[in-house]
Every structure is written in structure tokens, then in C-alpha cells.
Amino acid sequence: MKSERSVGIDCLRAISIIWVLLYHFVPLQAFNRGTFGVLLFFIISGYCIAFSAETSQTAWHFYAKRLGRLLPALIVCGFLTTLFKILAPELVEPGRGLKWVHYVYTLIALPTLNVLQVNYNLPDGAYWSLQIEFQFYFFCFLMMVLGLKQRLLALLCAVTIFRTVTTSTDYYTSNDFFPFFIAGMSVAALVRGRTREAIAGLIVAFSVELYHLKMGVKQPSAQIEMYRSLLLWFGTAAVYLAARYDHLLPRWSSALAFIGVISYPLYLIHQDVGMMILHWAHVGRDSVGDMLIRAFVLPAFLAAIAWLVYVLVEKPAIKPLTRFLADPLGWLRQWQPAIARRGYPATERSGDVARQDLPIG
Template sequence: MAEILVKSERSTGIDCLRAIAVIWVLLYHFVPLPIFNRGTFGVLLFFIISGYCIAFSAESSRSAWHFYAKRLGRLLPALIVCGFLTTLFKTLAPELVEAGRDLKWIHYAYTIIALPTLNVLQVNYNLPDGAYWSLQIEFQFYIFCFLMMTLGLRERLLALICAVTIFRTLTTSTDYYTSNDFFPFFIAGMSIAALMRGRTREALTGILVAVAIDLYHLKFHFRQPSVPIEMYRSLLLWVGTAAVYLAARYDHLLPRPFRALAFIGVISYPLYLIHQDVGMMILRWAQIGREGAGNLLVRAIVLPAFLGLIAWIVYLAIERPTIKPLTAFLTNPRAWLRQPRLAGLWNPEAEREADVARQNSAIP
């Protein structure tokens, strides 16, 4: 129990990795230099972090639905606000929207339903932002964990996701790309969590499976348009897994200056949600070209800082104050409604639980 309580605090090391991941993605989208042409690998780093954190979330959840309610409570507030802002900007300035990325309000509204339900209604819709593709992968991972926990298989999550991923890999055509292509990164993160819990054999088996599946994808030339499968991707899996382990194990050794980097990790989720299409619209409006030192300065520093300011406001005003109440409401609406808020007797801090995933969830 003491170990769980320690894990409930934010990890500066994990937040620093989040910051590196989101900065990586921003530079990929905004700075036209060859060094950043694999910026989508930042999303893969997010997936490893997510697997690490979700393992603790599943362990600390009271039930399968409590686990999924925490995921919804963590992801929906910023998603609703950032999706609204993106849709609003596209509606007000359609001439700045890239071809094929136009958006209707009904698509924005349906996104809030479609992502957590894996588009169960099979409706054809446009995501508010191009970066939201990674949320589709994340929710598939969450729902898999939710279903396994519903079946009472919480203690076998890592083994089950390894088995299912192996089966899907061996039975899927190399020309048919699926979320399965990204599951080795979640497996690697979950394996690091098992290693932190002292389950060494389980952890090493999981890492071996993750590496083997990824190399299998590479060997047989699986297609994956979102993040092409190549040797650099495998290197990211290896280095990212090691980085998550070091960040989690030696978090206490990080010097104080890293707290500034960790702050970017704290706002990384709304920053990721708001950055791509809105950022491109701002560049077109300001007529910032792709060449010249001044333009590169704006793209690399000024624009990310401005988007970071928006993300910080969303975090302070929306995300941080609503995560716990929304999670409590989704977990048990009847009990939540009975609480004496109006009398000033409700204290959200009194409900604080040991949940590393709420603190350390990674999106991409």
C-alpha cells in the first residue's frame, strides 16, 4: 500500500518524457528540417508511457467500470474544449483550413461519442484535428483492458495483451494496417510497470514479446501509413522503453531545472490536441513561410509557446478542476449527485485516491 501511495504523486521523470514527446511532435509539424522528419515517433513514446501508467491504473481501480471512468474523466474535458476551439477556428476562418481538413459541428460532436466507443455506430466522420488519430489507438487499448477486467482477468492483463497481439500479428495481412501495429509500445510500457513492481520474469517476457513483434513487422514489411515501420521505429521502441524505466526508477535524482521541462509534460495533452490544425492555420494567417531564420524561429519557438499558453489555460481552467468530479460522476452518478456540494461540505481533496494513471496518463 505504501508503494501505491508513493506512485500517486506526479513523476517528474515521466512528465519530462511527455514534454520531449510533445515537443518532438510539434517540431515535426512546424519546422521543415530533415532532423525532425520522424516526429511522429513522439506519439510512439506517448504510447509506451501510456502502457506504463495504465498498468498502475488498472491495479488501483475498484472495478472495470471505475478504470474506464477514470480514462474518460482524464481525457474528455480537454478533448471537448480543444475540439471545440479547433472547430470554432475552422468555422470562423475556413479559408485558412488545409484542403480536406474542413469540419462540421456535427463531426466535432460525434467525435466525443465515437472515440470512447470505437465508433460503434460505424458513422463516417472527420476528426477535428489530424493529431486525433492517436486517440483512436489509445481508446482501443483502454477498451481491451476494460473488457479483460470485466472478465475478472485483471492480474493477467499483460499476458493477455501479449497473446492477443501475437495472434493478430500472425493472422493479419501485411497489407492491412491496424492498431495491432502499435500495441508492442503499450506492451513495453506495461512491462516496465511490472518490472517496477518486482515482477521481473513477467516484465522481461513482455519486453521480449514487444521487441519480437516489432521486428516481425519490420521483417515482413507490414504497411503502416501513420508511422511507417522501419528500423528507426524499432530503435525508438528500445530507447523509449529504456527511457521510461530510467525516468520511473531514478525520478528522484533529477535536478530541479528539469521541473521546467516537466511543466510542458503536465500540459502536454491539451497542447497535443490543439497544436496541429490550429497551428497550421495561424502560420497561414501570419503568412509564415518555410524558409528563412526568422520564419524558423517563429515556427520552432514563438508558435509552440503561444499554443502552450492556450494549453496551459485549458489545463488550469478546465482539465485540472474537472477530472476528479467527472470521474466520480461517471463512476457512480447517483452517489455523486447525493453529495452535499451546495452546503459547502464537499471536499474533492478528501476523495483523492492512489491512481498513477490519472496523474501520469499519456496522450497523444
Template sequence: MKSERSVGIDCLRAISIIWVLLYHFVPVQAFNRGTFGVLLFFIISGYCIAFSAETSQTAWHFSAKRLGRLLPALIVCGFLTTLFKILAPELVESGRGLKWAHYVYTLIALPTLNVLQVNYNLPDGAYWSLQIEFQFYFFCFLMMVIGLKQRLLALLCAVTIFRTLTTSTDYYTSNDFFPFFIAGMSVAALVRGRTGEAIAGILVAFSVELYHLKFNVKQPSVPLEMYRSLLLWSGTAAVYLAARYDHVLPRSFRALAFIGVISYPLYLLHQDVGNMILRWAQIGRDTASDLFVRSFVLPAFLAAIAWLVYAFVEKPAIKPLTALLADPVAWFRQWRPQGAGRGYPTAEHSGDIARQ
């Protein structure tokens, strides 16, 4: 069966996560813009979500696919991070301590956009980007609920422009991240042959980003700068090239693509756990051996853990969990004992349910 994954897009995911890892672990000036790796993830997310929404039968089916994709690794990686922090609190960075209640509530707060307005600590500092992602998913879900699935890109552009023009430049919001989702969705439209819609979306994304730059809009992690706009432009082009010419990539790219395949659990695990490992091993920042450990040994170790999470949790759980969330009644009927008149579903059948 032909793989549903794109080698080109997975290569870009790999570049994104490597970028973030180098930012967090390697104290070199060239890697001091780690947010850019996350922004490239956002462009990729916009591209992929456009197709996910298009193939979703209902708004709930769309949400089931998103939750089925994100929850398995999030549950396990969040559990591991919380466990490590509780077992070795002396290794935890000041202000990054965690309780089990915070971990449990994270699994509720992220999909619901913290509707209960509870103060809590995220298991890992990198989870902030999931808060932005879920805002994007909620917008798509809401538009699909009211029957506007075919106008997602146009509506996202309109809402982003409205929010940008009506929000104070001194107030931290997620506004300045949405042009990256728009750019990704525009690339998807371009690949689908909807050239006019795609060009309009790209113009909106670039224009809003330049607005943020010109008026010095506040951003909670790093100041807005021209380099960020360059990342938006080059990242949009890179996603288009990766999607359009995926079939001509040489096999040598598959090693890089593998890092992209495990990029999600690797992203969830890397920051706080990685820094705890560095403190435990007493790895400094100055010597050549320190830089070698930070650049290669630690990322490889974290990647090995991420692969285990992917292979034994994420990959086998995505389709069954998606099927369960999409239609719980049908899922449980398929798993009735044989004596009740039905046999257990085959793996192929379960996969069919997940893909609907």
C-alpha cells in the same frame, strides 16, 4: 500533500510533444519522424495504464478514470479547433474542413470505437492516436469485466501476437502500435518487482516489432523502419529510468516537466490550429525568421493556450468528472442541498471520491 505526478515521466511527455511539434512546424530533415513522438507517448501510456488498472476497483471505475482524464481537455480543445475552422475556413487545409456535427460525434465515436460506423472528420489530424489509445483502453476494460485484471499484460501479449500472425501485412491495422503499450506495461511490472513477467513482456514487444519490420507490415502514416525499433528499445529504457530514478532528478528538470503536464491539451490543439495560424500570419519555411517563429514563437503561443485549458478546465474537472462517472448516485447524493440533510462536500471529500 505529495504530488501523484512523476517528474521523470512528465519530462518524457515533454520530449514527446516537443518532438511532435517540431515535426509539424519545422521543415528540417532531423525532425521528419513525428510519429516517433506519439510512439513514445504510447509507451508512457502503457506504463501509466498498468497502475491505473491495478488501482481500479472495477472495470467501470477504470473507464471512469480514463474518461475523466481525457474528456475535459478533449471537449474544450475540440470545440476551439472546430470554432476556428468554421470562423476561418479559408485558412483550413484542403480536406480538413469540419462541421459541428463532426465535433459532437467525435466525443461519442472515440470512447465507443465508432461502434455506429459513421463517417466523420476528426477535429484535428493529431486525434488519430486517440483512436489507438481507446482501443487499448477497451481491451483493458474488457479483460477487467471478465475478471482477468491480474493477467492484463500476459493477455495483451497473447492477443497482439494472435492479431499480428492472423492479419495480412497489406492491411492497415493498429497491430503495430500495441508493442509500445506492451513495453510500457512491462516497465510497470518491472518497477513493481515482477521481473519474470516484465522480461517476457519486453521480449514479446521487441519480437513483434521486429516481425513487423521483417515482413514490411503496412503502416498508415510512415513506413516501418529500423529507426522505429530503436525508438521502441530506447523509449522502453527511458521510461524505466524515468520511473526508477525519478527521485534523483534535479529541480532544473521541473521546467521541462511542466511542458509534460500540459502536453495533452497542447497535443490536441497544435496541428490544425497551428497550421491555420501560420497561414494567417503568412509565415514561410525558408528564412531564419520563419524558422524562429515555427520553432519557438508558435509553440510558445500554443503552450500558453494549452496551459489555460489545463489550469481552468482539465485540472479542476478531472476528479469531479471521474467521481460522477464512477458512481453517479453517490455523487449526486453528496451534492444534495443542506436542507435535504447533507451539506455540500468539501473539495477534499470530492477528491477522495475521485481517487477510489
């Protein structure tokens, strides 16, 4: 079994987030396709989720791991973004305003795919990709509920093909991004030695993306064009090389991998907060000094915030939260011996009825 983290995959995460940061902050033609960084994230996500599903004991265990992974940083970064917007509304771009109720509902809407169909504003514009991610997670969860864990890739391919040929080219959906997840899962299958399954998945991923291109499918979040198809092809190759040959990376790559480690909180906190900071500091777009601030100083400052979130919240919270979500009753039972040692009886019985006595406060 692979180690929990791959230096090669973390380096690709770093490239993805740097790509997105430059797109949002540096107004140069060379960085005008920053959403491609998000698409690379999707390929990486497909690769990682294939292993996560394989090692999950149940469907709920799989989803609990996803929630445990995503919620800690989302809660903190969403809170900080909302707080900054409410404290300094004059720095917020038009249409980006936020209320606390929107932040709270985001934490409910994303994991549940907004089942209540409530209109709300995301705390940050970058959160749109989380909506796509959770739709992918929910598909995997549903297939596992049906006992089809071993057929996840094949079923994802079938569903994507069906949705593609039955959906109007003018109606954009999460299906437009599923080829990237399929490509990532196919790489995982290839690494596992399931060559036929991997080749079939790659053929479906590349064919569906070319269909999007040929039919002129509309996708406002990440315009469908030849460059996007090239990103899919080269991104898939990059994930494979990173997964298979990460042991050959030079020592200095660990510095790049560190950025990949904090890439998730950095992604969550960067866009709207970064724009507010630029507005507050009156940083323009023309001088060399302005460009240096946009390209290096601001990303470094946001990375420092992301590192604090990772160290103080994300890293220590992921495993305990996952254990709690996966088995709340088991999590409570493990505390009973400690409660008893403090002088509180773990259980009291009256007849056939057992009652837990927990200390108040």
C-alpha cells in the same frame, strides 16, 4: 504507491510533445520522424495504465478514470479547433474542413470505438492517436470485466501475437502499435518487482515489432522501419529510467516537466490550429525569422493556450468528472444534504415509494 505525478515521466511527455511540434512546424530533415513522439507517448501510456488498472476498484471505475482524464481537454480543445475552422475556413488546409456535427460525434465515437460505424472527420489530424489509445483502454476494460485484471499484460501479449500472425501485412490495424503499450506495461511490472512477467512482455514487444519490420507490414500513420524499432528499445529504457530514478533529476527539470503536464491539451490544439496561424501570419519556410517563429514563437503561443485549458478546465474537472462517471447515483446522493439545508426535502415518501424532489433551475 507512487505519487500521482512523476517528474521523470512528465519530462518524457515533454520530449514527446516537443518532438511532435517540431515535426509539424519546422520543415527540417532532422525532425521528419515526428510520429515517433506519439509512439513514445504510447509507451508512457502503457506504463501509466498498468498502475491505473491496478488501483481501479472495478472495470467501469477504470474506464471512468480514462474518460475523466481525457474528456475535459478534448471537449474544450476540440471545440476551439472546430470554432476556428468554421470562423476562418479560408485558413484551413484542403481536406481538413469540419462541421459541428463531426466535433460532437467525435466525443461519442472515440470512447465507444465508433460502434455506430459512422463516417466522420476528426477535429484535428493529431486525434488519430486517440483512436489507438481508446482501443487499448477498451481491451483493458474488457479483460477487467471478465475478472482478468491480474493477467492484463499476459493477455495483451497473447492477443497481439494472435492478431499479428493472422493479419495480412497489407492490412494495418491498431495491433501495429500494441508492442509500445506492452513495453510500457512491462516497465510497470519491472518497477513493481515482477521481473519474469516484465521480461516476457518485453520479449513479446520487441519480437512483434521485429516481425513487423521483417515482414514489411504497412503502417501509414507511423512507418515501420528500423528507426521505429530503435525508438521502441530506447524509449522503453527511457521510461524505465524516468520511473526508477526521477528523484535524481536536476532542479531545472521541473521546467521541462511543466511542459509534460500540459502536453495533452497542447497535443490536442497544436496541429491544425498551428497551421492556420502560420497561414494567417504568412510565415514562410526559408528565412531565419520564419524558422524562429515556427520553432519557438508558435509553440510558446500554443503552450499558453494549453496552459489555460489545463488550469481552467482540465485540472479542476478531472476528479469531479471521474467521480461522477464512476458512480452517478453516489454523486447525486452527496448533494442531498446540501439540498435539504436549502429548504428542499431530499426525499418524500408516499407509501412504499420514495421520490426525490430537486429544485428546478
